[in-house]
Amino acid sequence: MIAVPHAFSRTTLEREGSAAEAWLGRLPALVAQLLECWGCEPQGEVMYGGVGVVVPVRRGDTDAVLKVSFPHPGNRHEPDAFAAWNGRGAVVLLERDDAQYAMLLERAQPVILASVGDEDEIAGVAGRLSKRLAIPAPPGLPRLQDQADDWDEQLRKDAQELPHALSCSAVDAARATIRELARSQPDLLVHGDLHGRNILRSDREPWLAIDPKGCAGDPAYDAGILLKTRALTLVPGPDPAKAILRFLEIFAEAAELNYEQVHRWSQLHAVQTAFWGRRHGFRRARSGPDLQHFIGFADSLVELLTNSKQV
Numbered sequence: 001m002i003a004v005p006h007a008f009s010r011t012t013l014e015r016e017g018s019a020a021e022a023w024l025g026r027l028p029a030l031v032a033q034l035l036e037c038w039g040c041e042p043q044g045e046v047m048y049g050g051v052g053v054v055v056p057v058r059r060g061d062t063d064a065v066l067k068v069s070f071p072h073p074g075n076r077h078e079p080d081a082f083a084a085w086n087g088r089g090a091v092v093l094l095e096r097d098d099a100q101y102a103m104l105l106e107r108a109q110p111v112i113l114a115s116v117g118d119e120d121e122i123a124g125v126a127g128r129l130s131k132r133l134a135i136p137a138p139p140g141l142p143r144l145q146d147q148a149d150d151w152d153e154q155l156r157k158d159a160q161e162l163p164h165a166l167s168c169s170a171v172d173a174a175r176a177t178i179r180e181l182a183r184s185q186p187d188l189l190v191h192g193d194l195h196g197r198n199i200l201r202s203d204r205e206p207w208l209a210i211d212p213k214g215c216a217g218d219p220a221y222d223a224g225i226l227l228k229t230r231a232l233t234l235v236p237g238p239d240p241a242k243a244i245l246r247f248l249e250i251f252a253e254a255a256e257l258n259y260e261q262v263h264r265w266s267q268l269h270a271v272q273t274a275f276w277g278r279r280h281g282f283r284r285a286r287s288g289p290d291l292q293h294f295i296g297f298a299d300s301l302v303e304l305l306t307n308s309k310q311v
Helices: 006-016 019-037 078-085 119-133 144-161 168-182 221-234 240-255 259-280 288-307
Strands: 052-059 062-069 093-097 102-106 188-190 199-201 207-209 215-217
Touching: 006 019, 019 052, 019 062, 019 102, 078 093, 078 102, 078 188, 119 199, 119 207, 119 221, 119 240, 144 168, 144 215, 144 259, 168 259, 168 288, 221 240, 221 259, 221 288, 240 259, 240 288, 259 288
Parallel strands: none
Antiparallel strands: 052 062, 062 102, 093 102, 188 215, 199 207
């Protein structure tokens, strides 16, 4: 049986609490059962991400990975997205067991887009993938527009309840995006977590997406998720505004999306992130001076996006 990585167990318990104890306890036996059911032989060390373990396997002549995720509503529609794409810009779904939140997937290379070191390339690759992934959404996926009222209410509460340095214009702009863009969105399949660590090198295609949330809405939504993960690299340069806007322009052009919508979704994501950090902390910092540093950085990104225009 596999050994569950200690770091994965620790972070899962911290995030999910007592609900994770029983699942982690039966995870090795569950993996063994799935390997037998799907005729796979394990190859290499067990890997893990934020929500699940990934076991490299071989089935016949096919290299694949077995992914088993913690049962959570946010993980429920991942196989639905893979099934709809059928290998178009994403790894191929080979088998699924929805009751166990388990999938057998095409194996890509262990090289992430975030490691290429060229921000133009990262924005361009992600944008081209976004375009390919934006197919008509299959029925049953959660719709981003259905979250609009909750987003607006949360922003209103955050602005009133939390001490913050965000300008009124920044919060107003974010709420305007919810009002004008979020409440009416196209019925397209959106990855929902498209960033440089969720895009891998592949032999079949240059790059393939992994780990989708799977939702229906505006593909420009993913631009803000991508930007959040690159901002720490883009902002420290000599002209942060120019670097940020260039990144968004390259993404928008590659994805064939309206630049203004890409910019507005990104600003909304930045505002939500700044408030989220105040309530919950960030993955890199939960408290203390480090948390204050990241909150200050998030605030500066918000104001940059609020006050900037297309270059």
